Amino acid sequence: MKNHKKIRPAERELLAMYLAEKKSKSECSRLLERPRKMIVKEIKRNSSWVTSKEGKRVQIYVAISAQVKANKRQLNSAHNKQELKNEDIYKYVIKYLRKGWSPEQIAGRLKLEHPGDKYWSISHETIYVWIYGQPKNEYKLYWYEYLRRKQKKRKKKKGRQVHKSHIPDRVSISERSEEANNRTEFGHWEGDSIEGERKSKKLSKYECVKSTDKYI
Numbered sequence: 001m002k003n004h005k006k007i008r009p010a011e012r013e014l015l016a017m018y019l020a021e022k023k024s025k026s027e028c029s030r031l032l033e034r035p036r037k038m039i040v041k042e043i044k045r046n047s048s049w050v051t052s053k054e055g056k057r058v059q060i061y062v063a064i065s066a067q068v069k070a071n072k073r074q075l076n077s078a079h080n081k082q083e084l085k086n087e088d089i090y091k092y093v094i095k096y097l098r099k100g101w102s103p104e105q106i107a108g109r110l111k112l113e114h115p116g117d118k119y120w121s122i123s124h125e126t127i128y129v130w131i132y133g134q135p136k137n138e139y140k141l142y143w144y145e146y147l148r149r150k151q152k153k154r155k156k157k158k159g160r161q162v163h164k165s166h167i168p169d170r171v172s173i174s175e176r177s178e179e180a181n182n183r184t185e186f187g188h189w190e191g192d193s194i195e196g197e198r199k200s201k202k203l204s205k206y207e208c209v210k211s212t213d214k215y216i
Contacts, residue, residue, distance in 0.1 A: 007042055008036070009067050015042065046070055084130055089122050093130070097146045103127035113202040 003134070007015075011032055014126035018028045024045065029036040044068035047059045084090040096106050114120035144150060200216040 007038070007070075009063075012042075012046075012063045012066050012070075015039070016061050016066070019043070019061050042066070045073075084126070085122055086119065089120065093122075093127055097131075097143060100146065100148070102148065103131070 010032070015028055018031060023031070024038055025039050031038045032039065042215045043061050046069045048065045049059055049064060064122055084093055084182060092108055092110065093103075096109070101109075106127060107122055107124040110120050131147070132205050134143050136142055
């Protein structure tokens with residue numbers, strides 16, 4: 001028997017010819033060196049229904065049509081690649097998405113129903129990735145349309161941002177002059193944590209301010 005798992009286009013041509021010659025499925029299996037079960041499955045999945053001259057619906061195997069069906073099935077399979085860990089989680093997610101549950105609710109419910117069970121453990125982020133990576137389903141709907149906001153693209157929540165003030169030419173408090181530090185000279189301003197202001201205190205009549213090399 002041949003090792004490769006899938007039937008190739010050339011084998012479909014031969015199979016169609018053998019069936020047209022009225023060979024049995026067992027004989028086709030022997031000639032193609034394929035398991036009989038595989039041949040039966042191929043004929044069942046990729047045959048076409050036509051109307052005979054007598055007006056009856058009959059199933060026939062045509063190589064080119066069988067290849068088109070096989071290609072289409074392979075393409076759909078690639079688009080719907082299982083990315084939800086296992087079949088049980090896949091069915092669970094599909095069921096509750098259709099009920100209007102959010103990925104956060106689904107992932108949280110699985111934790112409650114199966115605590116500590118890694119088989120049933122999945123993050124809501126993984127569910128979101130799957131949702132936005134899928135084509136339309138059998139109801140001609142995208143999976144994001146089952147979400148409450150129906151957003152076409154995922155918008156991740158951003159954490160709280162720290163407000164930063166942009167004061168031009170500002171100087172670090174560690175670099176301020178002694179005059180500014182003891183507030184004995186006018187013209188120095190200091191912003192506090194709420195962007196308030198610190199003004200120079202008034203000088204008493206007994207205090208003096210040094211200006212260059214003179215006193216006033």
